[in-house]
Amino acid sequence: MRIDLDQTKDRGAFIKSRRVYHQVSVMKIAGGFLLVSAFFHILGSILSGFSTVGLFLLFPAALYSAFYFGLLRGLKWVAWLALVCMLGGIAGTVLELLKPSTIPDWILWAVVAADLGAAVFLARSLFLK
Numbered sequence: 001m002r003i004d005l006d007q008t009k010d011r012g013a014f015i016k017s018r019r020v021y022h023q024v025s026v027m028k029i030a031g032g033f034l035l036v037s038a039f040f041h042i043l044g045s046i047l048s049g050f051s052t053v054g055l056f057l058l059f060p061a062a063l064y065s066a067f068y069f070g071l072l073r074g075l076k077w078v079a080w081l082a083l084v085c086m087l088g089g090i091a092g093t094v095l096e097l098l099k100p101s102t103i104p105d106w107i108l109w110a111v112v113a114a115d116l117g118a119a120v121f122l123a124r125s126l127f128l129k
Contacts, residue, residue, distance in 0.1 A: 024074035026128065030121035031071035034082065037089075037114035038064040044107040051102040060089060079122050086119040 041061035048054030063085065070078030093112050097105060 024125075026121055026125040027071040027074055027079055030079070030082070030118045030125060031068040033114050033118035033121060034064040034068045034071070037111055037118060038062075038068075040107055040110045040114060044103045044111070047104055047107060048102040053096070053102055057103070060085075076126070079126055083119060083122040083126065086115045086122065089115045090119065 038061040041057040041064070045054040045057040045061070048057075064082075067078055067082040067085070071082065090112055093108050093115065096103065097108050097112075101108070
């Protein structure tokens with residue numbers, strides 16, 4: 001039986017394209033967590049009465065929304081940037097939880113949960129082999 005080399009090349013391309021498709025779909029899930037985090041950032045800003053800290057929350061909300069559209073396109077550099085921002089966001093939110101704040105604690109915990117979910121799926125998409 002003769003093996004056609006074109007078939008093996010096609011199979012390799014198929015496996016690679018399937019891996020890339022899975023990587024992009026995991027990025028889309030991470031993007032969903034980013035949108036949830038952006039929602040809680042906006043809600044926290046509103047519930048704080050647009051205090052100084054509350055107004056600061058609008059910047060990450062806009063940034064995370066922009067990351068979402070980059071992740072929908074499957075841009076790997078956006079995933080790396082979003083991962084770094086998620087890890088920094090988790091640290092900043094935990095620091096905010098340690099002191100009295102005008103933002104309700106349940107909002108901050110929701111932000112931590114959404115950021116952690118996004119970070120997990122971003123790491124999975126970036127380190128998927």
